[in-house]
Amino acid sequence: MTKILFQSLPDHILKLIKSIGAYADQRNVSAYLVGGIVRDLILGKENLDIDIVLEVNAIDFAKTFAKENGFSFVAHSKFMTASMHQENNIRIDFTTARKESYSSSGALPDVSPATIQADLFRRDFTMNAIAVSINKGKFGEIVDFYDGQGDLEQRKIRVFHDKSFIDDPTRILRAIRFEQRFDFELDVDTMNILKDTLEQDIIYNVTLGRYFEEFKKICEEQSPAKCLRRLFSLKILQKIFPDFSLDEDRLKLIESIEIYLSVSKLENFPVSRWLVYFMAFVDDLSLKDTKNLLDKFLIPKKDQKKIISLKTQREIIERLCYEKMRPSQIQKVLSDLSNEEIIFFSCRNNNPSVSKCIDNFLDHYRWATLSISGEDLKEIGFKDGKRIGVILEYLLAKKIDGKIKTKKDELREAEKEFYTRSL
Ligand code: CTP
Numbered sequence: 001m002t003k004i005l006f007q008s009l010p011d012h013i014l015k016l017i018k019s020i021g022a023y024a025d026q027r028n029v030s031a032y033l034v035g036g037i038v039r040d041l042i043l044g045k046e047n048l049d050i051d052i053v054l055e056v057n058a059i060d061f062a063k064t065f066a067k068e069n070g071f072s073f074v075a076h077s078k079f080m081t082a083s084m085h086q087e088n089n090i091r092i093d094f095t096t097a098r099k100e101s102y103s104s105s106g107a108l109p110d111v112s113p114a115t116i117q118a119d120l121f122r123r124d125f126t127m128n129a130i131a132v133s134i135n136k137g138k139f140g141e142i143v144d145f146y147d148g149q150g151d152l153e154q155r156k157i158r159v160f161h162d163k164s165f166i167d168d169p170t171r172i173l174r175a176i177r178f179e180q181r182f183d184f185e186l187d188v189d190t191m192n193i194l195k196d197t198l199e200q201d202i203i204y205n206v207t208l209g210r211y212f213e214e215f216k217k218i219c220e221e222q223s224p225a226k227c228l229r230r231l232f233s234l235k236i237l238q239k240i241f242p243d244f245s246l247d248e249d250r251l252k253l254i255e256s257i258e259i260y261l262s263v264s265k266l267e268n269f270p271v272s273r274w275l276v277y278f279m280a281f282v283d284d285l286s287l288k289d290t291k292n293l294l295d296k297f298l299i300p301k302k303d304q305k306k307i308i309s310l311k312t313q314r315e316i317i318e319r320l321c322y323e324k325m326r327p328s329q330i331q332k333v334l335s336d337l338s339n340e341e342i343i344f345f346s347c348r349n350n351n352p353s354v355s356k357c358i359d360n361f362l363d364h365y366r367w368a369t370l371s372i373s374g375e376d377l378k379e380i381g382f383k384d385g386k387r388i389g390v391i392l393e394y395l396l397a398k399k400i401d402g403k404i405k406t407k408k409d410e411l412r413e414a415e416k417e418f419y420t421r422s423l
Contacts, residue, residue, distance in 0.1 A: 005041050005042070005132070005140055005142075006041065006140070007044075008040075008041060008044055008045065008046050008047075009041070009048075010048075013048060013050070013090070016050075016090065016092070017033065017050065017052075017134055018134070018136075018139065019069070020052060020065065020092070020134060021133075021134035021135050021136055021139055022136055023061075023065050024054065024061070024134070024135055025135050025136050025137075027056070027061065029054055029055060029056045029061065030054070030116065030133070030135060031052055031053070031054050031055075031133070031134050031135055032052065032053045032054075032116055032131035032132060032133055032134060032143060033050070033051065033052060033131065033132045033134055034051050034052070034053045034095075034119075034120070034129075034130070034131045034132075035049075035051040035123070035128055036049055036051070036128060037049055037050060037051060038130045038131065038132050039127050039128055039130065039148070039152065041132070042130065042149065042152055043182070048090075049091075049093075050090075050091070050092045050093065051092075051093045051095065052092060052093065052094050052095070052134070053094075053095050053096075053097050053116060053119055053131065054094060054095070054096060054097065055097045055115060055116055056096070057080070057096055057113075058080060058081060058082055058094040058095055058096040059075045059077065059080065059081075059082045059094075059096070061094060062075075062082035062083075062084055062092075062094040063075065063082065066082075070086065071084035071085060071086050071092075072084065072085055078111075079095075079111055080095065080096035080098055080111055080113070081093060081094060081095045082094045095119075096113055097113065097114055097115060097116050097118070097119040098111045098112060098113055098114050098118075098119055098122070099111070099112060099114040099118040099119070099121075099122055100122045100167075102167045102168070104205060105166045105167065105169065105202040105205045105206075106168070106169055106202065106203075106205030106206035106207075106210075107205070109122075109167070109168075116131055116143060117145050120143075120145055120146065121145070121146070121160055123160070124159070124164065124168070124171045124174055124175075125151075125157050125158060125159060125171075125174075125175070125178070126146045126147060126148040126151045126158045126160065127148045127151050127152050127156075127157065127158075127178075127184075128148070129145075129146055129148050129160075130142060130143070130144045130148040130149060130152075131143040131144075146160065151187075155182065155183070155184040155185060156184060156185060156186075156187045157175055157178055157179055157184050157185065157186045157187065157190060158186075158187040158189075158190050159171070159175075159190050159193060162189075162193045162196075164193065165193060165194055165197035166197055166200070166202055168206075169202065169203045169205070169206050169211075170206060170210050170211060170214050172194055172197065172198065172203070172236060172240070173211065173214040173215070173218065173231070173236070173240070174214060175190070175194060176227060176230055176231050176234070176236065177214070177217060177218050177221060177227055179230070180221070180223065180226050180227040180230055181221055181222070195234075198234075198236060198239055203239065203240065207298075208296045208297050208298070209297060209298035211240055211241070212297045212298065212299070215241075215274065215278075216274040218231075219273045219274035219277045219278075220273060220274070223258065224254070224258055224273075224277060225251070225254045225255045225257075225258040228251065228254055228277075229251050229254075232246060232251060241281070243285070243289065243292075243293050243296075244281040244282070245281055245282070245283065245284040245285065246281070250280055250281065253280045253347060253348060254277060254280055256347040256350070257276050257277060257280060257343070257344070257347045260343055260346065260347050261273055261276065261343070269339055269362070270339065271339045271340055271343060272303065272340060275303055275306060275307070275340040276340045276343050276344050276347075278307070279307060279310055279340065279341070279344040280344070280348070282307065283310070283344075283348065287308070287311050287312075290307060290308065290311060291304075291308065294307060294308075306338040306340055306341060309337070309341060310341050310344065313336075313337060313341065316333055317333065317337075317345050317349075319333065320333065320345075320349075320353075320354045320357050320358075325357070326397075326401050327360065327361075327364075327365055327400045327401055327402075328396070328397035328398075328400040328401045330357050330360075330361055331361060331365055331366075331368070331397075331400050332397075334358065334361050335366070342358060342361075342362070345358065346358040346359075365400045368396065368399060368400050369396070370392060370395055370396055370399060370410055371406070371407035371410055372395075372407060372410045372411060372414065373392075374388045374389075374392065376410075376411065376414070377392070377414055380411075380414055380415055380418050381418055382414075382418060391414060391417055394417070395410055395413055395414060398413060
């Protein structure tokens with residue numbers, strides 16, 4: 001059983017988990033793997049988010065383990081948690097087994113040390129509340145007080161009590177995200193509790209920033225469109241994000257974005273997926289309303305800039321639809337835009353000739369450069385730095401338009417410019 005449970009973990013990760021278990025033995029501490037990774041191990045899916053719960057102060061434990069094993073270490077005293085990482089992207093989170101109480105709905109919880117049983121009970125859904133012992137003598141033993149395995153088998157998402165969504169309304173988005181990701185169902189009582197909570201103003205006690213973190217996670221799912229459509233049909237999106245533009249056309253646009261992002265080769269084209277989806281939801285808002293929303297969502301300034309630019313660039317982009325432009329002109333229009341804006345415009349315009357322009361730009365001349373530099377122009381006789389810049393830009397446009405090809409062509413064209421202008 002142990003072997004089967006851990007078969008989707010790479011050997012070096014399994015070895016690391018075992019060494020944490022052995023370290024816990026030396027200190028006479030009970031240690032468990034918990035949360036999403038256990039759920040996914042049981043489902044046979046890959047997950048490398050290692051969450052360990054200890055029935056002892058996790059900060060002291062993790063600090064010494066990290067020091068002795070060459071990990072960097074960060075503690076979060078308020079929540080009695082710590083994380084350690086290595087440069088090769090391995091990250092392990094340690095939590096002190098704890099119970100939580102919520103002073104008000106949506107507030108961050110007050111936490112106090114507890115047993116593993118109480119720790120599992122404070123969690124969102126039974127399927128996320130299964131633990132696996134990692135102490136040496138008990139390695140791989142499943143600890144499942146609330147029949148999470150039964151719910152996984154029956155493909156059910158179930159909360160522990162009828163205040164679960166009130167305590168933490170962000171769980172509403174999580175429930176639907178997991179429902180769609182695994183193709184599970186919310187158990188009938190859980191769905192009723194969810195709908196009941198949705199009717200209460202309590203859901204607005206949570207900061208939009210926290211909902212927004214969940215929105216981003218939805219955008220990282222394999223099919224965000226399916227999940228967003230489901231949230232729309234349950235009227236959850238409308239309640240939680242009342243400022244978004246939401247209608248059938250918007251959902252279709254979201255579907256086009258999902259297709260674009262899944263079929264395009266984006267290795268050399270870094271994209272924040274959530275940003276492209278977000279653009280669809282704010283596209284119809286005025287600049288003022290958009291700016292308000294960005295502040296409410298606590299969106300970082302660098303991302304805010306891309307969304308605001310989307311509004312101001314709209315007319316320039318529209319030109320691609322009706323003007324016949326040379327490739328160099330298209331390059332001029334598009335090269336100032338972020339990758340996210342380019343993808344968004346390509347999907348939104350739904351116009352084959354615009355998509356073709358954009359694809360051509362991305363595939364052929366987004367990164368076009370000259371073979372010569374300012375130094376070559378100086379050798380020809382150009383002196384003024386500003387003028388050199390203008391000539392380089394002129395030559396690049398000619399190259400993009402296919403009028404010159406080789407380094408020789410570039411030099412010949414530069415000389416021609418120099419002699420005709422200095423006559
Ligand atoms: N958790 C919770 N309530 C929340 C968020 C998290 O009870 N609002 C608990 C769940 O037990 C969850 C664990 O904390 O499994 C880890 O949270 P997170 O990493 O966000 O979720 P995963 O279940 O690992 O989901 P994913 O596969 O999307 O990373």
